[in-house]
Amino acid sequence: MAQKFSMSLPDDVYDLVKEMAEQEGTTVSGYLAGLAKERADADRTSRERLARLTSKDRAADPDAYDQRREEIRQRMHAAKAAAAVKKINAT
Template identity: 70%
Template sequence: MMTQKFSISLPDEVYEEVKALAEQAGTSVSGYLARLAKQRIDADRESRERLARLTAKDRAADPEGYDQLRADMRARMHAAQRAAAEKKARLA
């Protein structure tokens, strides 16, 4: 397995907590963060696959209703993304 090296900056208090957790897990900070990233990637993939299965069922059961449901879901996702961006801008 190839590995890529990169730098990351963390606030001191976050780094100290991550370092302590890595030590408890018997690994390095790098190994600990890599494991967390992999867990997140796997969870995201499982979530997308589950959503695809559920929407495929909805589409098969009600093709016309599916299109409206999809449009509604997309609108809610965009609204949530805009709200998050606005909150981030206010906090910056």
């Protein structure tokens, strides 16, 4: 089912779009719908390509985030153990 909406265009733009639509053998609505679909498809393709490229970057972990996170976790556990030992020795 097609959704209907109203759109205002300056006369010169409408005339240009109408002329291009006629050259392609379609209506103004059909022409604008085709342009919108092309743009949406191009945008989706671009986002998918970017996601593929960045997923490779994240998989390689170029900033060594996972390694740093593990080092911090180990230091936190060591500090907690040291605090427990200090507490035992203080009593």
